[in-house]
Amino acid sequence: MSTGSTPGSPARPTPRPTDQADVRRHNAALVLGCVSSSGPLSRARVAAHTGLTRATVGTIVDELLAAGLVSEQGTRSASGIGRPGTDLVLRPDGAASVGLEINVDGIVVAVVDLGGTVRHRAARSGDLRDRTAAAVLRSAAHMVDDAVAVAYDLGLPVRGIGVAVPGLVDLGEQVLRLAPNLGWTDVAVVERLRFYAVTHWPCPVVLDNEANLAALGELWRGGHLSTDSFVLVNGDVGVGAGVVLDGALHRGSRGFGGELGHLTVAPEGPDCRCGARGCLEQVAGLDFILRQAGVRDAPRTGEDAVTPLLTRLRRGDERAIAAVRQAGEALGVGVAALVNLFDVDTVVLGGVFAPLFPWLDEPLQAVVRRRVLSAAWAPLTVRPSDLGRDAAVIGAAYAPLRDLLADPLTVVEESA
Amino acid sequence: MSTGSTPGSPARPTPRPTDQADVRRHNAALVLGCVSSSGPLSRARVAAHTGLTRATVGTIVDELLAAGLVSEQGTRSASGIGRPGTDLVLRPDGAASVGLEINVDGIVVAVVDLGGTVRHRAARSGDLRDRTAAAVLRSAAHMVDDAVAVAYDLGLPVRGIGVAVPGLVDLGEQVLRLAPNLGWTDVAVVERLRFYAVTHWPCPVVLDNEANLAALGELWRGGHLSTDSFVLVNGDVGVGAGVVLDGALHRGSRGFGGELGHLTVAPEGPDCRCGARGCLEQVAGLDFILRQAGVRDAPRTGEDAVTPLLTRLRRGDERAIAAVRQAGEALGVGVAALVNLFDVDTVVLGGVFAPLFPWLDEPLQAVVRRRVLSAAWAPLTVRPSDLGRDAAVIGAAYAPLRDLLADPLTVVEESA
DNA sequence: TAGAGTTCGTACAGCGCCTAAACATACTCG
DNA sequence: CGAGTATGTTTAGGCGCTGTACGAACTCTA
The missing domain is CATH 1.10.10.10 (Winged helix-like DNA-binding domain superfamily/Winged helix DNA-binding domain)
Incomplete structure (x- = not known):
């Protein structure tokens, strides 16, 4: 901090x-x-x-x-x-970086240049919960191989690779400790990626939690934020939070921070994977929303999962609207806690929450207004992410570029 | 940050x-x-x-x-x-600072030298809720006057004055925006103190929230913490939190952070002053504990308020023990949220929670173990504050000294 | 069209701060 | 008592920022 x-x-x-x-x-x-x-x-x-x-x-x-x-x-x-x-x-093509996002619903890679333009993007969809970590990481490594080659062809010097994963990351060891929604434990993601890579990656590879990186992405590319203090709440099967204060990402002392999903919002609520009860994730997570809304005929993850829900919402389906409203209220409790503790003035809703924003907004705001102590002096802005589901990949690519921007003279030293 | x-x-x-x-x-x-x-x-x-x-x-x-x-x-x-x-x-007497704490149950001032030794302490007890802000601040200013004089007599150069208040502080304006438990709103504390002071204070005066400053005090003087990342949970009528990450106090972007007391722990719980329901403060605050324990024959605030409760607890009074256990569980929910979001490895219980620690510990830990996602990799230490109720005053005194330690050459410039 | 006025970018001397190496100092060990 | 070792200070050198000066480029005015 x-x-x-x-x-x-x-x-x-x-x-x-x-x-x-x-x-x-x-x-x-x-x-x-x-x-x-x-x-x-x-x-x-x-x-x-x-x-x-x-x-x-x-x-x-x-x-x-x-x-x-x-x-x-x-x-x-x-x-x-x-x-x-x-x-x-x-100079936008003065440097570039490869972002990699490994999530429950697939793998995304992107080549992003210094100007923030996505110069190349590739995705492989499919429920990763069915596959082993080794298989997933092998695919991912090859996708990064391709991206590095593409960058080379475009004349972009790749200065780093950022990797976003949905779980608890040990920063020092660069190990993914726990990803409940993937079912992974203690996976040395960076080491494995380098191992499976066909080509040698002559640049640093950094690993971080997807919500943290999505927050970074939002800070960088998301529409002009009025402040550089905000929280990004990332919704998917899980719910994570990335906290940015004064332009600096606050990830906790050991990288295990931002676990908004396991905040208690309903002490008597349903049991959670994590062992507790009434976790926010159980009420505002994608699984629960879809189940409550009665959407069964869709894949359980990814963008496609939201589409049928959205059509029902637009149709005015009461059951769907009620489900999302309920999620909005639970989210409001979590957001209120975040704001009371961190005192940010902006909350950005990312992941699946972005498209659901029109229906989440009102119940969320109502709860927040009631629960945030400083609301009267410091109005809170809640808005959907501009980057949508690509925030994490873009943020992952940004992470190494950020180091470069913070210390631009390293590159002239290297070439000397 | x-x-x-x-x-x-x-x-x-x-x-x-x-x-x-x-x-x-x-x-x-x-x-x-x-x-x-x-x-x-x-x-x-x-x-x-x-x-x-x-x-x-x-x-x-x-x-x-x-x-x-x-x-x-x-x-x-x-x-x-x-x-x-x-x-x-x-050199312990190379510099000193005056700490002032204004709380519901009284006013405390302390002269603390650079070595952290309290060289002078004065307190005035009494329920401040009965008095106007002007009267309270006048008393406080005179107490600071005396403290400055004492420091002068001891040959200690006073480098700053720190003021701790139980409420939301606007850092930029140095104004206490809201102190629900005092019933104060928008009080320009620093400006008023300087106005009521008899002598001129030739040093900076800084205002901050008591939980934040208590955390600073704990960081400075509290027994050797294994890390410099921790959260201090300060219990009194209200419940606040001061978050220290890597030795830096994180108070939110506008100084309105750390409001742990209004975290939701029981959505169907009792109404709170803040307008919401089931706030932590309503279940773990001093008022509620005393009421549940059936302690009616004691002042509602201050150290004295805990004494009868402690004697009941030591006697094995079941009603008292149950009340404190319930508070411990609620506190556990709050602490779990803090740890999930901030990822600290140490939580320090201060204020009235310090003497109650033996009875709070076990239920709190049980809840935390269930709810903290990273518990398996990163064990959490929960311990009572060493400084007890003086943490805030000491921290208040520390705040200006900290600035001095961070930029020691200012003093030689001044004397030149 | 020429000169005055203004702003931009660079060159040069000066100063402060850190580093590295050399030197004087002070103590232990055999 | 001399060799060895660690401490503290001195001195030369490098680097980066500042302030001033100067040439360059463009506008405005007569």
């Missing part, structure tokens, strides 16, 4: 001495961030924005140009009087 | 450029932290611990000596062969 922590890095960094190189790193990241977020900008404007000197910005920009992360763009944004500055812009 | 945020500072710092002065600041804090946490240490050992050069440590130590934050202590810890190093040690 301060310290939020980056996926893949150890949770508690040893106190490190600082020297001028760190100053350079920090300021380089500052300049790059300024260019990437505030559009085309001249060196002088960057200097004004960041508080650095024009001279300093000049040398840093030289290095970023050499690293291929930034490019000059002529003097488009001439502002009247005086010598026009040369516009600087983030 | 990381980013965690320091009480008193704005939640989202503008991206700032870094220069060599920041390097110095960082390394000075590193050296000071090393000396203060790892006992008496020679310059050479500090260099080895921090990774800095002996030369750098030398110059930094000179500055810290000049600032009066560190002192030399002869060559006590001679380690055999070679020239013995001169031991460096944190």
Whole structure:
């Protein structure tokens, strides 16, 4: 938390001495961030924005140009009087990353460039609960192989691979400890993926929980959030939460955080896989919603599972609407708890909750209004995810790119 | 947050450029932290611990000596062969701070020195719900006046004043937005205190929630925690939580976090002041416990309120034991939620929960074991606070000292 | 069309901070 | 008492930011 922590890095960094190189790193990241977020900008404007000197910005920009992360763009944004500055812009194909999502309903890979554009996407659907971890990871590894090859053909340097999984991740060991909905326990996902890969992946591979990565994806690509403090509630068979405070992902000290699904919302409710009773997941999870709505003629997972439910909702099917309303109320209890504890001002509903938002919104809001103590001073925005079900893959791809953006000069060192 | 945020500072710092002065600041804090946490240490050992050069440590130590934050202590810890190093040690009276706690049952002030020793303590008991905010704050201001004078007499330079209040605090404005148990709304506590003060306080005054500050106090002075990630659950009439991840306090983006008391544990439970039903506070708060236990002949607040309950518990009074067990179970639900969301490995029970710990422990643990998903991989420690009811005052005093420890060279600048 | 005014980007001296190596100091061991 | 070792300080060197100065490029005005 301060310290939020980056996926893949150890949770508690040893106190490190600082020297001028760190100053350079920090300021380089500052300049790059300024260019990437505030559009085309001249060196002088960057200097004004960041508080650095024009001279300093000049040398840093030289290095970023050499690293291929930034490019000059002529003097488009001439502002009247005086010598026009040369516009600087983030070079989208200066770096890229491969995102991999392994979920109950299939595998998705995506090649995402530095600009956030998905340059390649491949999916393999099917209920993974029927297959062994080894078989799934072998498929996934080959899909990543293909994606790396595609990136190479597109001239994109792959700087990292991010992997999203639906379960508890041990960050230090890069091991998936428990994925109840997949039935996996203690799977060394990264090590196995590298083992099954045909080609060598010359870049870091980071593993993280899907809700955490979806939150990162939302932070990066999701429509302009008013703040960079929000919670992403990811709905599928399970329900997870990714917490972003001040732009930093808070995943708990050991990566086991964000397990919203097992919050108690109905102490006398149905038994849960986890051993407790009345877990949120049991009332707001996809399985329960479909069962309550009487949808039986659909696959139990994935996008396809929501489609028949959506058609019933649109038709005004009372049973379906009641089921979703009930889920919305349960979700409201969970969201209220999140907001009371974390004090975020925005909650984003992702996964299957995104398409269901129109029906979830009102009951959810009603519950939240009742239960959130600070509601009067700090209005809460609840909105569906823009990225929908691709948030996790995009976030997975973003994770390594984020490290790059936070320390842009590593790439020039490597090529030297 | 990381980013965690320091009480008193704005939640989202503008991206700032870094220069060599920041390097110095960082390394000075590193050296000071090393000396203060790892006992008496020679310059050479500090260099080895921090990774800095002996030369750098030398110059930094000179500055810290000049600032009066560190002192030399002869060559006590001679380690055999070679020239013995001169031991460096944190100078306890190099700085001090005044902590002020305003709670339902009274006001407490304390002068705490840099070594964490309480050098002066004064309390005024009585149910504050009977008095106006103005009267309470006037008393509090005068108590702080006295404390500042005492510190002056002891030769302690007062570097800051920390104020703990039981409610929602707006960090930016330094305003207490809502304290349901006091019946206060939108009180500019810091501004009022300075107004009522007789003497001028030449130092920063920071305001924060009592649970947050109690967590800071626990982090600082509470027995050696195995980790610096934990949650402090503070019990009184209300129930609050202070979350510390990797040594950083996470108070939410606007200071409204940690409201554990209004987590839902019994959807069909009794109505709560906050408008919802079945809040944790309604089942595990002091009022409810006393009522269930049949304790009517005691003040409703403060330490005295627990005493008759404790005697009944020790006597084996079944009604009292059942009441506390029920509170323990409710607390278990809340703690499980905290652990699932934040993934901490230690929970500290403070306030009135500390003396009740022997009776709360077992039912709480039972519930937690059932509900915490990661319990098998990451055992959870639940223990009572060492500081008891003084955690909040001590934490309040610590808050400004913490800023000083994080940037020790400010003091030498001021005196220059 | 020419000169004044303005802004942009770069070059250069200066300063602060860290590192590395050398040196003086102080103690133990044989 | 000298060799060996660890401590603390001194000095030269490198690096990064700042401030100033200067050439470049463009607009405005006469």
